[in-house]
Amino acid sequence: MTAVTTPVQPLSVREMAVQAKQAGRRLGVLPTALKNAALLEIAARLRLHADQILSANAEDVAAARASGLSEALIDRLTLTPARLDAVAADVAHVATLPDPVGQTLERVTRPNGLEVMKRRVPLGVLGVIYESRPNVTVDVAVLALKSGNAVILRGGRETVRSNAALVEVIAGALAAQGVPAASVQVIADPDRARMLELLRLDDLVDAIIPRGGAGLHRYCVEHATVPVIVGGMGVVHLYLDASYTQSAPDLQNAAEIVFNSKVQRPSACNALDTLLVSPGSARALPDIVRPLLAAGVELRADQASLELLRGAGLEVQPASESDYGTEFLALKLSIKTVAGFAEALDYIAAHGGHTDAVLTRDDAQIQTFVQSVDSAAVIVNASTRFNDGAQLGLGAEVAVSTQKLHARGPMALQELTTTKWVVLGSGQVRASSGVEQATDVAVPAREEALPA
Numbered sequence: 296m297t298a299v300t301t302p303v304q305p306l307s308v309r310e311m312a313v314q315a316k317q318a319g320r321r322l323g324v325l326p327t328a329l330k331n332a333a334l335l336e337i338a339a340r341l342r343l344h345a346d347q348i349l350s351a352n353a354e355d356v357a358a359a360r361a362s363g364l365s366e367a368l369i370d371r372l373t374l375t376p377a378r379l380d381a382v383a384a385d386v387a388h389v390a391t392l393p394d395p396v397g398q399t400l401e402r403v404t405r406p407n408g409l410e411v412m413k414r415r416v417p418l419g420v421l422g423v424i425y426e427s428r429p430n431v432t433v434d435v436a437v438l439a440l441k442s443g444n445a446v447i448l449r450g451g452r453e454t455v456r457s458n459a460a461l462v463e464v465i466a467g468a469l470a471a472q473g474v475p476a477a478s479v480q481v482i483a484d485p486d487r488a489r490m491l492e493l494l495r496l497d498d499l500v501d502a503i504i505p506r507g508g509a510g511l512h513r514y515c516v517e518h519a520t521v522p523v524i525v526g527g528m529g530v531v532h533l534y535l536d537a538s539y540t541q542s543a544p545d546l547q548n549a550a551e552i553v554f555n556s557k558v559q560r561p562s563a564c565n566a567l568d569t570l571l572v573s574p575g576s577a578r579a580l581p582d583i584v585r586p587l588l589a590a591g592v593e594l595r596a597d598q599a600s601l602e603l604l605r606g607a608g609l610e611v612q613p614a615s616e617s618d619y620g621t622e623f624l625a626l627k628l629s630i631k632t633v634a635g636f637a638e639a640l641d642y643i644a645a646h647g648g649h650t651d652a653v654l655t656r657d658d659a660q661i662q663t664f665v666q667s668v669d670s671a672a673v674i675v676n677a678s679t680r681f682n683d684g685a686q687l688g689l690g691a692e693v694a695v696s697t698q699k700l701h702a703r704g705p706m707a708l709q710e711l712t713t714t715k716w717v718v719l720g721s722g723q724v725r726a727s728s729g730v731e732q733a734t735d736v737a738v739p740a741r742e743e744a745l746p747a
Contacts, residue, residue: 417443452485480489529649537575
């Protein structure tokens, strides 16, 4: 692997998309064994070339600090030896997962002898736009490869050196295994005009997946002619019920869960933003807050919580309206007192949608929470940080979708596929007149809805 220099843009975005389309046709029919071999080659080369990758990343981090990038975004940008090794481990794990391509989801034989099947197939060509996280470059590349998709990556200007180094490693691994090099490409030019070109290539690109803040998602939705899968941002809530604070072990565990949800990776989209407390659990707040303050978390509390915490000798800031309904992506947490479980549900319905959790020993509350909270992930008695593809056993993820069409939650292998109907006949022709015989499941309704 050669030393990383200033990345160049050798092809136009349209030329890249043309190559990706051609590569995608080959990827869609590659045997699983070859795709897995390519993934294991990528994992091995990430470790082999770790020094070069980390050196390129250090240049990006230094440039980001000099430009005044926030600490939250710098944390997302930074690769460490441990993080890079974890990325490589995730790649190897994806190689062990079932290949979704070609899976038969439905199968029925019609009265006329036609065999009808619905099968999983790749989406085709993905355009993935993201900010700050170079690990996304690898996560997306390997998931796209395993699911038979070609991908064009566009990271932020702060990641250009890191992404160039990572894609160089990936390209070498693909070449070594005979997989089309154009399966994974990166737009090196950080000019927003290149992103706009990608968003409007609806004749070549099948889906755009933005991964970043609300501004990026809104820009993609407003400017794309390619379908956009929205997600990755959203306010994360945790409701603490009094039933989870009655015993010392439960109270300690509640403090551990809240701490992990906020502190383990505060820049992640599944990090806790707002802690909702019932009046009965308010007495537990000092024990929950002390570890957070010790870790440097800036707390914003409503009047009821503020008085209780200050009465316990703990200094927190009064919350403003802007502290609620806000995704912090930093060591900040808002606390809000609610009248009880019902008000917590109403509040989450108004402000949630990404990851929402409850700590309760009340089985009826658990059932109601799971059934009524309309979020990409609902979590019971555990950290919000588990809304993650790898943690849910899906391998790496492209993004966490918060929309309801096509995919919702962590987007892993199956979420990067669509379906097609396969009809196997033996000479059948459709009747030209008369009422066709209705038979099985949902197929007759589908036929009635279509024009003759």
